[in-house]
Amino acid sequence: EVQLVESGGGLIQPGGSLRLSCAASGFSVTTHYLNWVRQAPGKGLEWISVIYTSGDTFYADSVRGRFSFSRDNSKNTVYLQMNRLTVDDTAVYYCASVPQWEWPSLDTWGQGTLVTVSS
Amino acid sequence: EMVLTQSPGSLSLSPGDTATLSCRASQSVSDVYSAWYQQKPGQAPRLLIYRASRRATGIPDRFSGSGSGPDFTLTISRLEPEDFAVYFCQQYGNSRITFGQGTRLEIK
Numbered sequence: 001e002v003q004l005v006e007s008g009g010g011l012i013q014p015g016g017s018l019r020l021s022c023a024a025s026g027f028s029v030t031t032h033y034l035n036w037v038r039q040a041p042g043k044g045l046e047w048i049s050v051i052y053t054s055g056d057t058f059y060a061d062s063v064r065g066r067f068s069f070s071r072d073n074s075k076n077t078v079y080l081q082m083n084r085l086t087v088d089d090t091a092v093y094y095c096a097s098v099p100q101w102e103w104p105s106l107d108t109w110g111q112g113t114l115v116t117v118s119s
Numbered sequence: 120e121m122v123l124t125q126s127p128g129s130l131s132l133s134p135g136d137t138a139t140l141s142c143r144a145s146q147s148v149s150d151v152y153s154a155w156y157q158q159k160p161g162q163a164p165r166l167l168i169y170r171a172s173r174r175a176t177g178i179p180d181r182f183s184g185s186g187s188g189p190d191f192t193l194t195i196s197r198l199e200p201e202d203f204a205v206y207f208c209q210q211y212g213n214s215r216i217t218f219g220q221g222t223r224l225e226i227k
Binding site (some may be wrong): 035044045060061094102103104106107110111112 | 120152154156158163164165166169170175176207209211214215216217218219220221
């Protein structure tokens with residue numbers, strides 16, 4: 001069964017850092033494009049980053065320079081390092097994937113992990 | 120920066136009705152990059168339609184997508200109680216994914 005499980009969310013003060021993890025099972029992260037999509041409370045979906053099978057990464061303007069997307073092939077896990085967090089980063093963060101040949105639709109989603117930035 | 124505008128913002132219909140949801144892109148887009156998602160409260164989004172008109176695995180044929188840049192449509196025929204949810208359209212360009220703001224489909 002294809003599955004994504006996020007972890008690492010929690011309460012963090014403004015200016016702080018947090019690292020989210022997304023563990024994949026049922027497929028290899030080396031053959032899929034992995035993404036992070038977030039949803040602020042009561043709001044819509046905001047795509048924030050993708051890592052291609054090549055390892056190339058792209059970011060939304062709202063997080064570029066503060067967030068970093070990486071991959072550990074041996075653990076079949078991807079990570080989102082989030083620095084200089086602000087209250088506007090408060091959201092449920094979803095990990096979403098798609099096979100490279102089906103990009104850019106996102107066919108597998110994790111359950112999400114909540115990040116709350118507050119003092 | 121691409122902007123996707125979904126209309127209407129909310130829609131009240133009864134089971135058995137047909138829902139027509141629209142999505143307009145602010146710039147030239149390819150239908151290859153168009154997708155639709157359904158999201159229910161407390162759940163992750165679920166892919167319904169990709170490449171404008173192809174149904175994702177397990178999606179009933181009551182759901183259909185159509186259109187080409189810049190206008191795309193999601194049609195839900197014979198609404199079932201479980202179809203009442205929020206729907207998002209999606210496009211891709213300049214190495215970025217963009218979502219519409221969503222259409223809330225409510226039971227009348």
